[in-house]
Amino acid sequence: MEKIAIIDLGSNSARLVLVNILEGGYFVVFDELKESVRLGQDLDSDGFLKPQRVAQTIKTLTMFRRLCDANHIDKIYAYATAAVRRAKNQKSFLDEVAVTCGIKIKVLSVEEQAMLVYQGVINSMDVPRGLIMEMGGGSTNLIYYNRRNLINYESLPFGAVTLTDLFKNDSDKPEERNQKIEDFFKEQLEKIPWLKTIEPDTQLVGVGGSFRNLGRISRMIKKYPFNMTHGYEVPISEFEQIYKTMKCLDLDSTMKIKGLSSGRADIFPSALAAISSVVKHVEFNKIIISGCGLREGAMFRYAVPGIAEKPLSDVLGHSLHTLMTYFDINQTHAEHVYNLSIQLFKQLKVLHKLPRMYVRVLKIASLLHDSGMRIKYYHHQKHSAYIILNSNLYGVPHKDIILASFVAGGHRKVEFNREELIKYKDLLNVEDLDAIKKLSVILRIAESFDRSMSSVITGISCDVLGDSVIVKTETEGDCSLEIKDALTAAADFKDAYGKTLEIL
Template sequence: MKLSVIDLGYNSVKLVCYKVNSDGTFRAYDRRSVKTKIGRGLTEGGYLSEVASRDTIESLRLFRDILVSDDVKNIIAVATSAVREAKNRAKFISDIYEKTGFTFRILSHKEESYYSWCGALHSTCISDVLFFDLGGGSLEIVHSHDFKINNHLSLPLGALRMTRILNQKNGDLGKKYVRRHLMKLEQHIVKSLPDRKQFDFSPDVTLVGVGGTLRTIAQYDQDLTNYPLDKINNYKMKIEHIEEITEKLSGMSVAEITEIVSIGSSRADTVVPGCYVISSLMRKLGHDSVVVSTEGLREGLVLSFINDPGYLSSDNIQPTLRSQVEYIVKTGCRRIPPPSRYHSFLETLLSVGLLKERELQILIEAIQRIHQFHNILSTNSLFYALIDEEYKNLSHGELLVLCLSIIYSKKQKISNRLFAKYKSILHTPQNKRSIEKISSCLNFITAVEKSHATIHHVVYDGNIFHIDLRCNDLFRFPRFLFEEAKRSLISSLGIPVEYNMQLDSNDIKVKVEDKNVS
């Protein structure tokens, strides 16, 4: 199924087209954005200007032609802060329908923040979160614990809105920013932001953010630090880096900022005010880092449609909105159970402390990915195919552990070379150890699958790890393959391993034991 979202925001109008699979997963295959700055077209009296309205409708006509040519029938069209605040919003929405055929829904503050939270949390799966979405017109903040929303707040602190305030004082965009004007803007932002008492969150709550400004400075931060992994989603950025970037860009003109490749002309005029909003939020609420999500409002709307195609067309969704997005996130973030045929093997490794909980979850994900990419023979191609996928609740370090574990199970030399390349992310010895343990488990599971055997029983008596297997054909049992997999387990786990192979059809048993830990 094809599904498209049109998002009419304060700064731009965006079109994203998705391919939705039968299992409910989806992936964007086309993205378009036109910087109409309709929020800047709001007059002093609160009306959308004719020029901004006309430019927006022209962009929507282009989107209509794209969707017609692509035969997209399912379209979600929403408008946020600029249209929501406009006194002539009803006429504007009517004009859009008359000239393009699109029926727009104007999202309330709550709807915008909840759907954005839904999209971000579904992709990061962090249960205790202070979430923010910095758009062009507003800053949406949501606090949730165990995937349940506790509080939300909407503030008129969008990046483009702050740019308008700053430009009223600073004047010509070609000039460099005046320090006293930036200080006054920062004071205005800090005064408008809530304090920790208003949200009453625990000290270990994770700050997660979305929005164009945050993605832009995350990309710029990676460029400045020569970050080896080209991936923004789940990137953790320190406040010191954000403040250094803010200070650096504040000393430049918009024309100079435009020349920075990772920022460009589309964000050059709004990135500095946006940086001040983000850094002020982090300082006032006591966060030293922020996790960047590349998914937000549009993905939340897609998830809502998949969950209930008729829900968004309802006249009154407010009473059940929170329960719906909470259900979507909690369902999507359920812990992946071990495959049933390996349950006893994996759970025993966990229960006796031979694998940690995070290592087990990475291993379970790795088993799925090996099956998904079984037809890729080149280990280098396999690595980059794995890296390009999206993973829930995996930091960049954990993502690399997953990918390198799979590569290590096939070609140790290539895995070691890649480990050296990403050493700045994989900086702890524990990551190397985890890769060895996970890859040895993958090798053993591969041996079980290739022999068409089943794991019947697993026990660790404190000295030896015992594995009982069942096989239909003893003569075709790949003894040497299992021996190699067993040696890998012994080396990585640091304990003796014993396995028994028994035929399902009779009582013939082969016992193989190795108590020499290498």
């Protein structure tokens, strides 16, 4: 298995990600490291990277190199963005890094950076039309795509660090300073003509540490029960309330905000002011936080070279097959169980009356129902539920991941931990609880129908006759084991559907 490292050297922080490249065009992160280097600090004063910042960066990159060597990394891909791109002493800095750390850094052009960010987002989110706002330390990139095609991009030479430096007049009160940043950023946005032409249903997708911190603060305020950054949505009304509170605070008070990284406290209000300008300029109704950006774009480009020409057609499918490959799941069996589950879902539609949106839940639960076997066979359904819940799946709402976790957890015996269900009471409704029970039974029967993992049962038809549901099987051999196993679900079927289960 090949191992690569991605280094993202920004104006505020340096990040290292270690990645396993799996067969079939998949990848999994197995370690990461982040250090605040503030390489872009005070760059605008004379255009030079400052010696203290350079020394800190080289110390950090040396540490990165040691971790790469310890993990026997095959290739290192290091990228530098705005600060190094604009620095007058760029060459001497790159030469010193190469000699001292043995790392060759590629300085990304504005276009290359925009493409990597776009590819990181578009291949990890199911948002057909979006404006990506990547807020870095030294620049802000605005990337507009429609129908998953990149349409326009613009890079503004101002990020959270540079905006903070530019407006650090000590005589200004925090609220006055943030208002000046907001007004200044608004002027920059007015110079981008295509911003006025984007489609009205375009979604704002936030990329970068400032957006991740915003999402974390929001989740803590709401006591959001699901710990996942990627795909988390912040309503604009909530964002405005957070910004209104924070723009008046001094640094000491800002550092006490729960969910905010202490290393970002001094620059976070500037980032919020810039975000506020964009929100008002384009009139969005929510912010979708992306946990993926430049680094993930680089990973996708390496593992799936074809995405340079065309984005993934099935974001969720690729994410699911990444986990299936990583957990060494019997994919033929998993795919067949999924196929049988869908057949049962359609055949029992007259009874369960569930909308089509639950098919996605069934897909996740079916394909990953055996993932827990990598931990232990006994009670593996519980391990599968845990794996799904913590999978960080791409291209799917948080609610569906939670539902799929419960469905997979019930595929051997339909029983649920009441305390766990109560934990998600603000995300799940009565219909969802009913769906969990009904889908769990479907998955249990579908898995039983491939008990020997030989695909002996190829098709299913269901007849509802009075108090009974008669399931007729199409087979390619002896399926007595499969039918006997499926009938053990008769009591749970009766409880969920109110009918007696018969299988022919």
